[in-house]
Amino acid sequence: MNDPLNRNVVSAQSIPEVFGSMVFNDHVMRERLPKDTYKALKKTMELGKSLDRTIANVVANAMKDWAVEKGATHFTHWFQPMTGITAEKHDSFISPEGDTAVIMEFSGKELVKGEPDASSFPSGGLRATFEARGYTAWDPSAYAFIKDHTLCIPTVFCSYSGEALDKKTPLLRSMEVINKQALRILRLFGNTGTTRVNTTVGPEQEYFLVDDKLYRQREDLILCGRTLFGAKPPKGQELEDHYFGVIKPRVMDYMADLDQELWKLGIFAKTEHNEVAPAQHELAPIFNNTNLATDHNQLTMEIMKKVARRHGLACLLHEKPFEGINGSGKHNNWSISTNTGVNLLEPGDSPRENAQFLLFLTAVIKAVDEYQDLLRVSVASAGNDHRLGANEAPPAIVSIFLGDDLTEILDAIESGSPYSKRDAEELKVGVHILPRFPKDTTDRNRTSPFAFTGNKFEFRMLGSDLSIAGPNIILNTIVAEELSQFADVLEKAADFNTELQELIRKTISEHKRIIFNGNNYSEEWVQEAERRGLLNLKTTADALPSFIAPKNLELFTKHKIFTTTELHSRYEILMEVYCKKLHIEALTMVDMARKQILPAIAKYSSLLTKSALEKKQLTCDNACAYEVEIVKELSTDATGLLDSVRKMETDLERAENESDITARAMFYKDTVLSGMAAVRSYADHAETITAKEYWPFPNYTDLLYSL
Structure with a gap:
């Protein structure tokens, strides 16, 4: 295989050897740990049992030896704070031995617990600036891995007083809750062999690739991740010729390199293709346990950007990098499975299996209906507001797509009438076999925000750069709540089948x-x-107050996913992030307008004015009609742009003087965003009539078609 970057490229034959080679996975643990230690660690991983400190020391030493053999010199507790990205503080393995020598050591204490400074991470009022103490605690259910010569230990992150300061802690809580409630349901169906129920996720990741040299000439891309200015190019996605088209060589090299880096970390990178918009692409993994899938998606986003830089590219993960063409999303394919290999969202071959499937299905339907506000909150961001409902992504309205066949089956159950696509026979849940229907009896609905696709639900509202932890915390929790309600009813039933039939019918x-x-x-x-x-x-500012609505506070505290304090802190954080992102974007617009666009307009206008005056001296007035017309238009644009910039500067001062975070967010939504649109309209029009060599940064054609 050719390697233009002169790095070691993995051959197809050696992929199985390379896959997971940088992960302290089950195979490595079984090989390197004493049998008793291995069994104790597996029990911790599978059942959440506590790990004895002496066992932790053995595990830590084995991890260190393995990591050092792989070239690691440091270790870090790798965690996921409320920034939406990951965090890490590196410590070397070295320990002094005398005055002039060192040995490589790593203790069970260092493995199990760390203490990073928590004061500079978002806490939503949970911590004062001077309250710096925070703790990271090893998450044994996720494998340690090596990245950048560092042993990374997945951890949770909490404050000195025990509040969760991260995204992983509530995710793990939600997984425990749905496991508990799903097992209650399975026991009612006579299933005693299943000991664990997990949710699984396969997050499809969309992204843009642009030339790094052009990227570095755009202040808005560097600071905001999206273009704040840009006139529509002559060609967008109208011809629909990019979707699934032939992948360009430079992009293919990037994808090949990316696959190899992900495979080393045990990430199941499977599918890659061109997406709808020019310069847009997608990577899709095989589904995995939700906790691991969340870790892997955070790593995937980090590595996508890192590998892009190696190839002279910039990877854009913003939800809407370019106006007028599709933005990027992340499709969260969510399902529920047992440790015996049964997918609980897939119809079975017996009446009891199908009754069970219908009960889990209706639990999801009820959950999405009752907590549609929380699902909207889970995908809310300033960037995603540009994408949702823009004829490229689902609207802000949450609904479920089931397909015609399954909908007709539910209608028949509700009405007690015959199902039209089989013999006239009343459907009685738990008595008759559910009519078999192939997974593809109904076309896919790409417009649905929450679509059933045979044995899973595809939640399509997520933005490209969003951590999938938030949406899956919500999904796990709301479905667990409905399963809990169902179990409460069915556990008291005098006649299980009759009560089950009525419960499903009533829920539908x-x-x-x-x-x-x-x-x-x-x-x-x-x-x-x-x-x-x-x-x-419709917007993040509209959606976020639902997070702390009384019914949602009750839901999360009932299942101990969040405390009331943790919920309010997250509301504060999300609102602050919304306001801060819009503030940064608005300031960037001001900076680009004042220092780049207005000077460019003035310079080009001066050139045209000089040309017009020279022509006028030699010929009649009509000879300089072009120059005069363009100068007039540019003068109008410059005046409008300057006035809009001045108004926005005033509006930003007003916004930052608003002490109430909810009122500030609404002001940004109602006033600042409209001001940004006004600034852009004048600048984008000026771009269309300014000579290209005078425009101060690369345009859309440059960015979208340079690879």
Whole structure:
């Protein structure tokens, strides 16, 4: 295989050897740990049992020996604070031996617990600046791995007083809750062999690639991750010629390198292709345990950017890097599976299996209907607001797509009438076999925010750079709540089958409004959704207050996912991030307008004015019509741009003087965003009439078609 970067490229034959080679996985543990230690660690990983300190010392030493053999010199507790990205503090393995020598050591204490400074991470008021103490604690359910010559130990992150300061802690809590409630349901169906129920996720990751040299000439891309200015290029995605098209050699080299780096970390990178927009691509992994999938997706985003730089590229993970073409999302393929290999969202071959499937299915339907606000909150961000509902992504209205066949089956169960696609026979859950239907009886609905795709639900509202922890915390928790309610009813039933039939029928009847199999992009659906009473929380500022609504506070505290204090802190953090991102974008617009765009307009106008005056001296006035017309238009643009910039500067001062975070967010949404649109409109028009060599930064054609 050719390697233009002169690095070691993995051959196809050696991929199985390379895969997971940088992970302290089950194979490595079995090989390097004493049998008793291995069994104790596996029990900790699978059942959440505590790990004895002496065993931790043995594990730590084995980890250190393995890591050093792989070239690691340092270790770090790798955690996921509320920044949405990962954090790490590196310590070397060295320990002094006398005055002039060192040995390589790593203790069980260092493995199990760390103490990074917590004062500079977002806490939403949980910590004062001077309260710096924070703790990281090893998460044994996730494998340690080597990255950049450093042994990375996945950990949770909490404050001195015990509050969760990260995304992993509530995710692990939510996984325990859905495991507990799902097992209650399985026991009612006579299943005593299953000891663990996990949710699984396969997050499809969309991204853009642009030339790094051009990227570095755009202040907005560097500071904001998206273009704040840019006139529409002559060609966008109208021809639909990029989707699944032939991958360009430079991009293919990048993808090949990316695959190898991900495979080394045990990440199941499987599918890669061109996406709809020019310069847009997608990577999809095989599904995995939700905890591991979350870790892997954070690593994937980091490595995508790192590998891009090696290839002279910039990887853009913003939800909407370019105006007028599709933004990037992340499809969260979520399912529920047992440790015996059964997918609980897949119809079975017996009446009891199908009754079980229908109960889990209706639990999801009820959960999505009752907690549609939380699902919207879970994907809310300033960047995603540009994407949702823009005829490229689902709208801000949450609904479920089931497909015609499954919807008709539910309708038949609700009404007690025959299912039209089989013999006229009343469907009685738990008595008759559910009519078999192939997974692909209904076309995929790419407009649905939450689509059933045979044995999983595809949650399509996530933005590209979002941590998948948040949406999966919500999904796990809301479905666990409905399973809990179902179990409460069925555990008291005098006649299980009769009660089960009625419970499924009643749930369908009360929550079928959330099911919609049509075009979610249409205006008709917006009106229909309003008629049904579904929420349409169009922006992050509109959605986030739902996070701390009384019913949601009750949900999270009941299942001990968040304390009331942790919930309010996260609300504060999310609102602060929304405001800060818009503030940074607005300041960047001001900076680019004042220091780049207005000077460029003035310079080009001066050139045209000089040309017009020279022509006028030699010929009649008509000879300089072009120059005069363009100068007039540019003068109008410059005046409008300057006035808009001045107004935005005033608006930003008003925004930052607003002490109430909710009121500040609403001001940014209602006032600052409209001001940004005004600034952009003048600048983008000026770009269309300014000679290219005078425009101060690369345009959309340069960025989208340079590879």
